[in-house]
Amino acid sequence: MPFFLRTAHIQRRCEQFKKNRVSTKIKAIEGSVLEGLSKTLGDTERGLSGTEIGKFLAEVQIPDWDSTNTKWRRLYNAFVEHQNKVQYSNRILKFINKSMNPARFVGKQEEFEFLRFELNKRLCFISLELTESGKFTKTNVAKTITDAEQRANRLKNKLEQRNTHPTIFQYCEAELLADNYFHTVFEATKSIAETIRNRTGLTSDGAELIDSAFSIKNPLIQINDLENDTQKSEHKGFANLIKGVFGMFRNVTAHAPKFIWEMDEIDALDILSTISLIHRKLGVKTAHNNV
Incomplete structure (x- = not known):
């Protein structure tokens, strides 16, 4: 060239x-x-x-x-x-x-x-x-601001990474958007009772609701076939797990002020994962409601 x-x-x-x-x-x-x-x-x-x-x-x-x-x-x-x-x-x-x-x-x-x-x-x-x-x-x-919070929400994102049951997102939309650990847990625990009532037609609450829904002799909800002692023990244990969640998380958050009953992100994630497990065991199929 x-x-x-x-x-x-x-x-x-x-x-x-x-x-x-x-x-x-x-x-x-x-x-x-x-x-x-x-x-x-x-x-x-x-x-x-x-x-x-x-x-x-x-x-x-x-x-x-x-x-x-x-x-x-x-x-x-x-x-x-x-x-x-x-x-x-x-x-x-x-x-x-x-x-x-x-x-x-x-x-x-x-x-x-x-x-x-x-x-x-x-x-x-x-x-x-x-x-x-x-x-x-x-x-x-x-x-x-809502759009920005929704996109960047930490708690929601971490729950999605854990493949959390969609019912949690359905019941806790506003709380998740605000990264509000205390009230997210409260709303999530309430979702268990509401789901059981919807499944069974019962109107009671707390231990009475669980005992009626998970009765061994006449169960309205079963997590297995109840054909042997092992399965019956698992069924009873699951019912007791729900009672424990109500007693430790729902009842406490319902009556204790937020500033007294402190909760950090790690506790909230672990509790919500337990509630997610309960919903999966209940076999509830709900379309994921994006928030």
Whole structure:
């Protein structure tokens, strides 16, 4: 190829490269979303440390000009100053990618999931979602707070990962959207009695309902054929399991104030998994009601 043609070819390639660089610029993130992202990343208990903030800001070449401020304000001011200067958000998103690299959270999955879900509540307002791999994927933009909460809800997502029985989702829609452990458990335990009444036509509650529904001599609900002592023992044990769930979780949550009867996420997940098992044993087939 003649020299002048090679030169022209190189110039065209350079121009195309510049165009590609321009086309990959991601528009600026609005202030309210940027503030929410900063507060999540700078969370006092589970967010980045001051050292980590400085490290990742340096790596993505965002000036750390307010390093003496609180963590989230330090981040927010750095992000805003940089974005106002360049008018796009690539380096801010790169900061999130680097700080949320799953390799950093080996042995700390709970911390990773907390940050990821909280970030996604904000990112969905700019059509982005942070995946389990720590990378972004495009999504439909959220238009309301409810929409954002629904997409990023932690408790619901973890229950889905456990293949939780669909009745739990049907009875606890509002509570799951609010990550409300206390009232989710309360509503879920009530769903057991309601399901048994619907199956049997009985109108009683508590131990009386269970004794009538799971009577050995005249059972209205059976979990096996009741043909031998082993099966009868399993049937009685299942009935006692339901009574135990009522006594320990439904009755307590019905009468104790939330601030007295504390419940964390791990307890809620384990209790809800037990209730899910009960529904599976009851053989109730309910279409999954997405919430």
